[in-house]
Amino acid sequence: MTNSTRSSTTTPVGQVDGLSIPRYAGHSTFARLPRIEDVPRHDVAVVGVPFDTGVTYRPGARFGPAHIRQSSRLLRPYNPALDVEPFAHQQVADAGDIAFNPFDIEAAITQIEHNAYELIRNGATLVTLGGDHTIAYPLLKAVNRVHGPVALVHFDAHLDTWDTYFDTPLTHGTPFRRAAEDGLFVHGHSAHVGIRGSLYSSNDLAADAELGFQIIHCREFQRRPIDAIIEQLRNTIGETPLYVSVDIDVLDPAHAPATGTPEAGGMTSRELLDIVRGFDGLNLVGADIVEVSPAYDHAEITGVAAANLAYEFVSLLAKRP
Numbered sequence: 001m002t003n004s005t006r007s008s009t010t011t012p013v014g015q016v017d018g019l020s021i022p023r024y025a026g027h028s029t030f031a032r033l034p035r036i037e038d039v040p041r042h043d044v045a046v047v048g049v050p051f052d053t054g055v056t057y058r059p060g061a062r063f064g065p066a067h068i069r070q071s072s073r074l075l076r077p078y079n080p081a082l083d084v085e086p087f088a089h090q091q092v093a094d095a096g097d098i099a100f101n102p103f104d105i106e107a108a109i110t111q112i113e114h115n116a117y118e119l120i121r122n123g124a125t126l127v128t129l130g131g132d133h134t135i136a137y138p139l140l141k142a143v144n145r146v147h148g149p150v151a152l153v154h155f156d157a158h159l160d161t162w163d164t165y166f167d168t169p170l171t172h173g174t175p176f177r178r179a180a181e182d183g184l185f186v187h188g189h190s191a192h193v194g195i196r197g198s199l200y201s202s203n204d205l206a207a208d209a210e211l212g213f214q215i216i217h218c219r220e221f222q223r224r225p226i227d228a229i230i231e232q233l234r235n236t237i238g239e240t241p242l243y244v245s246v247d248i249d250v251l252d253p254a255h256a257p258a259t260g261t262p263e264a265g266g267m268t269s270r271e272l273l274d275i276v277r278g279f280d281g282l283n284l285v286g287a288d289i290v291e292v293s294p295a296y297d298h299a300e301i302t303g304v305a306a307a308n309l310a311y312e313f314v315s316l317l318a319k320r321p
């Protein structure tokens, strides 16, 4: 495994050219980019974490990374929305999937943190494809080892700050409570976006507020201009290194049917992409896209949304100052 910072001067290896080799042919790496083994160094690694032992309802997010890669074949080299060629000036590589023990959540968390850290310890950035939301906890731990506590922007229908399920502390409904206990994100610089749906009690929101998250509820999207929401988030994040965790169920089930705990009344993929692009110029130090469970997909609707989202993250990284 190789690793390095952006200071290197070698020309990055980009995508397999979709105009000379059909896009549907060849290996299913993310965006038809090189595998990490095939490049001497990387600035950005797209890595899969096929873990779904932490789910409370529909399983299957272990197949998310492969599905998102397959759904990423149409991505082209220029992103007009951010005016950037995301693969031209930074080496982006597909790092394959992190391996872990699927029968032991605690061991898996340790293995995921270790392997994620190995990919970023020399200055590279990870865009992670899940996997269920449990994995955000070890990913945040790895990012903290390099950057310290982050501004965490968490897109999700769910708070994911509950305490335990069946007395188990490490699940996909609890990663951000564990992260709060470890001080992995900065109180007052972090936010949940897209929260909606039924809760266990009215106390859930109060208990969450104590952890230091601002909330932009999904219903706000109906009444507030998106630019005002972006401005609020940018003010919240400030200068703090930014980590973005996207649970694909933040999207309406019409935009992302393939997920384990779907909730009605969600964001459109257009809104989500627009907000993420609104983070242009911020110090993005990592991102994950989780909870894609392909068995519930139709026509790659969810896979395409996730792949395009990953493309926006890589584009933001290409534009870092």
Ligand SMILES: N=C(N)NCCCC(=O)O
Pocket (backbone or CB within 6 Å): 056, 057, 133, 158, 160, 172, 173, 247, 249, 260, 261, 291
């Ligand atoms: N992280 C996701 N997708 N869902 C958490 C929902 C936990 C629950 O079943 O209450």
Ligand SMILES: [Zn+2]
Pocket (backbone or CB within 6 Å): 156, 157, 158, 247, 249, 250, 261, 291
């Ligand atoms: Zn969720």
Ligand SMILES: [Zn+2]
Pocket (backbone or CB within 6 Å): 133, 156, 158, 160, 172, 247, 291
């Ligand atoms: Zn979640």
